[in-house]
Amino acid sequence: xxxxxxxxxxxxxxxxxxxxxxxxxxxxxxxxxxxxxxxxxxxxxxxxxxxxxxxxxxxxxxxxxxxxxxxxxxxxxxxxxxxxxxxxxxxxxxxxxxxxxxxxxxxxxxxxxxxxxxxxxxxxxxxxxxxxxxxxxxxxxxxxxxxxxxxxxxxxxxxxxxxxxxxxxxxxxxxxxxxxxxxxxxxxxxxxxxxxxxxxxxxxxxxxxxxxxxxxxxxxxx
Amino acid sequence: xxxxxxxxxxxxxxxxxxxxxxxxxxxxxxxxxxxxxxxxxxxxxxxxxxxxxxxxxxxxxxxxxxxxxxxxxxxxxxxxxxxxxxxxxxxxxxxxxxxxxxxxxxxxxxxxxxxxxxxxxxxxxxxxxxxxxxxxxxxxxxxxxxxxxxxxxxxxxxxxxxxxxxxxxxxxxxxxxxxxxxxxxxxxxxxxxxxxxxxxxxxxxxxxxxxxxxxxxxxxxxxxxxxxxxxxxxx
Numbered sequence: 001x002x003x004x005x006x007x008x009x010x011x012x013x014x015x016x017x018x019x020x021x022x023x024x025x026x027x028x029x030x031x032x033x034x035x036x037x038x039x040x041x042x043x044x045x046x047x048x049x050x051x052x053x054x055x056x057x058x059x060x061x062x063x064x065x066x067x068x069x070x071x072x073x074x075x076x077x078x079x080x081x082x083x084x085x086x087x088x089x090x091x092x093x094x095x096x097x098x099x100x101x102x103x104x105x106x107x108x109x110x111x112x113x114x115x116x117x118x119x120x121x122x123x124x125x126x127x128x129x130x131x132x133x134x135x136x137x138x139x140x141x142x143x144x145x146x147x148x149x150x151x152x153x154x155x156x157x158x159x160x161x162x163x164x165x166x167x168x169x170x171x172x173x174x175x176x177x178x179x180x181x182x183x184x185x186x187x188x189x190x191x192x193x194x195x196x197x198x199x200x201x202x203x204x205x206x207x208x209x210x211x212x213x214x215x216x217x218x219x220x221x222x
Numbered sequence: 223x224x225x226x227x228x229x230x231x232x233x234x235x236x237x238x239x240x241x242x243x244x245x246x247x248x249x250x251x252x253x254x255x256x257x258x259x260x261x262x263x264x265x266x267x268x269x270x271x272x273x274x275x276x277x278x279x280x281x282x283x284x285x286x287x288x289x290x291x292x293x294x295x296x297x298x299x300x301x302x303x304x305x306x307x308x309x310x311x312x313x314x315x316x317x318x319x320x321x322x323x324x325x326x327x328x329x330x331x332x333x334x335x336x337x338x339x340x341x342x343x344x345x346x347x348x349x350x351x352x353x354x355x356x357x358x359x360x361x362x363x364x365x366x367x368x369x370x371x372x373x374x375x376x377x378x379x380x381x382x383x384x385x386x387x388x389x390x391x392x393x394x395x396x397x398x399x400x401x402x403x404x405x406x407x408x409x410x411x412x413x414x415x416x417x418x419x420x421x422x423x424x425x426x427x428x429x430x431x432x433x434x435x436x437x438x439x440x441x442x443x444x445x446x447x448x449x450x451x452x453x454x455x456x457x
Contacts, residue, residue: 147381151365151378151381152368169358169393172389172392211384215377215378218381219374
């Protein structure tokens, strides 16, 4: 197996087994979606209107929960030093970790979203758009999040600073993702929004491994 | 480039900035005083009335808020690529000033919004993207303060500043796209009459000089602080 696949499958197994961060993220996602109607009332018309934005924000926050451990666990027990010494370039290491994070949180969140959309009375075409936009957009959350995780990996209170750093940077993903759902809800074409979201996600996945690798390097004392 | 590296030497920088500082400070005071005087003596705008005065304080603050982030990004690039030792200090010193300009822009913007739009806060594209800019400044400063090792903090924040610099135009674009989707308020933009243009330009120059003055003072203080620390460690 290539080092990339090895690292990827190791990280996915770690996410699935130790502490079950994927399951925690899913429960958090479902809980936020449950609390929202309790907060704003059970008016089905209103819920359908806010479903796209609420579920998008909840998905970003849920993915954020496990982000601070993206590099930190490996940093603390020293395995990050060994991974850095391996023939795999740090940029690809970062990409493997981003992919593993997406497969263990972004993808399950996306798969759960139609069920939660049902609770929000979102019509089927808009639900499909929510599903597609989360599928396209959540990789950007993992990618931009990896930059924040690598910058704060040596900090003890990194989990507190991480949201402050990356949430403003993720605002385009929320805007285009939730915007696409609203457009479908208003029976307008959402191709533009989806295209812009895809462009943002593509650029984020392409560029953030470099930024993440640079900041892992400096935190390893290079 | 040669010019930049000459003043990478803190000693050279202290000498030059010590000379420039009084002129910048006096220039800032003059521009701000004359600009405010001209602004207050300008006739009320036919649409905005006396509230047009707020714009003389608001517009330069908003311009500076973006400009200072640009300065931080350039300093960060210098520090990452050429390991320019002074630019870390300069980037760190500029951040609170930029955040203050952003806050000033937001406060004056909402004070202007109350009589104009009838509410203190409107989810207008510009207001919203400035609020996000403020959070970017806050995150940048929080990262600086959280990391103990200064060289490490300098490089980490430089990476963050550059990521932010790439992302800010995208955020601005996306917020504008979002605003048209949600049909926000729009302001009728007209040509600016000379009675308003002169004080506005003076205020902009004044804000710029004020930033340069405060920035230099902060950089000089940081350099002196470092020197004092080295002396204490030597003893």
